[in-house]
Amino acid sequence: MKKVMMGNHALSYGAMLSRSQVIAAYPITPQTQVVELLSEMCADGTLDARFIKVESEHSAMAACIGASVAGARAFTATSSQGLALMHEMLHWAAGGRHPIVMGNINRSMAPGWSIWTDQNDSLSERDTGWMQYYCASNQEVLDTVIQAFKVSERLMIPGMVILDAFALSHTYEVVDVPDQAAVDKYLPPFKPAIRLTPSDPRAFGGLTGAEHYMELRYKLQKDMEKAPALIEETGREFEKIFGRNLGLVDAYRCDDADFVFVTSGTAGFTARVVVDEFRKSGLKAGNLRIKVFRPFPFAKVREVLKKVKKAAVVDRNCSYGAHGIFYQEVKSALYGEAGMPPVFGYIAGLGGRDITTDSFKEVAAHALAKDKADEEIVWIGVKK
Amino acid sequence: MKKEKKMTLTLPAEELMACGHLACQGCGATLAMRYMLKALGQKTALCIPACCWAVIDGPYPYSSLDVPIYHCAFETAASTATGVKAGLEMTGDSETTVVAWAGDGGTFDIGLQALSGAAERNEDIIYVCYDNEAYMNTGIQRSSATPYGAWTTTTPVKHFKTRPKKDIVAIMAAHRIPYIATASISHPEDFVKKMRKAKDIKGTRFFHVYAPCPTGWKSRPEDTVKLARMAVQNAYFPLCEIEDGDKVTLNLKLKDKKPVNDYIRIQGRFRHLTEAQVASIQAEVDARWERLLKNCAV
CATH class of the missing domain: 3.40.50.970 (Thiamin diphosphate (ThDP)-binding fold, Pyr/PP domains)
Incomplete structure (x- = not known):
């Protein structure tokens, strides 16, 4: 029903x-x-x-x-x-x-x-x-x-x-x-x-x-x-x-992707609108939504990300004194494995601030312009 | 033929508590548990928060009791017991008596909120506070059940406790729960009788049990029952029941109410008190006693 x-x-x-x-x-x-x-x-x-x-x-x-x-x-x-x-x-x-x-x-x-x-x-x-x-x-x-x-x-x-x-x-x-x-x-x-x-x-x-x-x-x-x-x-x-599968992660257009947004919660669906737009303009983008955080799906995350060139983790949280928490976990999942992509960390949407399609475009613009993640945290949409 | 005199047991012979537990010598709380279980029988489940009894029962994987125990968090005796009762009922067991069994710290202080919540909802549990008048398990620190004048490790002699003990029975009576009783390990028949009565009542039942602690009171282990009896006989800890919040019954009338001085003087925790200070304790005990008699008359 x-x-x-x-x-x-x-x-x-x-x-x-x-x-x-x-x-x-x-x-x-x-x-x-x-x-x-x-x-x-x-x-x-x-x-x-x-x-x-x-x-x-x-x-x-x-x-x-x-x-x-x-x-x-x-x-x-x-x-x-x-x-x-x-x-x-x-x-x-x-x-x-x-x-x-x-x-x-x-x-x-x-x-x-x-x-x-x-x-x-x-x-x-x-x-x-x-x-x-x-x-x-x-x-x-x-x-x-x-x-x-x-x-x-x-x-x-x-x-x-x-x-x-x-x-x-x-x-x-x-x-x-x-x-x-x-x-x-x-x-x-x-x-x-x-x-x-x-x-x-x-x-x-x-x-x-x-x-x-x-x-x-x-x-x-x-x-x-x-x-x-x-x-x-x-x-x-x-x-x-x-008729509905419930897995550890939900990978969207990741199979042939060069650039993947890693998200959790509702922000993933916003990311997908941007992924589709990027795809139309020729950028092979994807979204990996991590559904299960504990236990952390290390193998699944490695399996999806090993094929991509860059990953950008968007965190709606912050471990003060360290960085975004999903970012930490994703990095630890990839560390020590050969052929893993550079991972960029972003913090957005704290306290209910909207994470919009523009937020994801800002994330992509930053990550795509760099060869490696030389800043630990990049804040999106913050008034400095 | 001369008729043989048959001895009548005034307490059930059944023992649900075994020896080999970890209590100190002369522990009042162990007698309290033993009498309670004699009254309630084997179909009983206990929720025990942090308190002496969390240790007395014995370390994992042992237990000195023949009833199930859930060792719960310090402030959750009443809320855990509420959940256990609901869980047992939802799985087809409405017979088992669920008891929250806590010390004075877990009742008067950290567990008061959960206890008040359960009492206001009239949860179908028996809550027993065995009161040894301080945090004895952690090494004799003052609680809000510590009486005026007492030494503890956090109320040293130079700054002994100058505030009176919290009136937990009045607090519980204000919740208008169906049954409240005070009980003492010195009067096991009275204790067992009231516990049996409570077993057949539905709703929240609260017991305040006086349980002397030689370790914390600096008294002799062999004086534990004597101290408890003295406290009843000098009205320091009168035995009474309160039904539905206002029907007060005195269980032991005191024709010859003893002075508190003898009781105070055999406890090291009161050693520093002057005669004037003991007199002020006597005045406070007398005033409370008069209030209680007045409430009984109403």
């Missing part, structure tokens, strides 16, 4: 179709519609779930963790300051191996107060052990929630489905809403091997000495390393049932 819906509601529908059993959430702009719709679904019986209206995001994640360890499928959604408040519990969810799925609307961190988009909120959580999926359309948001539960529950690692504030969260698009029966076939009920129950009394997460702790983290990394293949496998399985 096709429906016109906002990105936030795509998250709600994804959580509903996944038959989330416990939802614990706290309101924050621009996430509110996600939980408003879910609370209506719980109230009218569309979704058989317990909605816990907690008093903070920190408690939202704590409640999701409790629900998950008790064996229930748990979902929440937040943004920016809310995600930062959850930080401690994000480590807890991943370290405790609780496969919670969370929507995060990318919103800039205060101060000054901003409700508009950039990625510093979610990227600040990159080392917590959560999988991170950066979406570019409402369809992808809905589909990814369902896939994320499948991947997370297989690996017992939580997953974060991320979308740009307003550019996606409040933008209405046509979304093909999958049949519940088909989703049930794709995503079986959550049945963890071990859960918190008096019939099998165990202590979870107790004092762990140096003789055990490292092995627990080693296993987390080893399971995270299984995620890229599993995401591709479950993405193909999704395609068989629903």
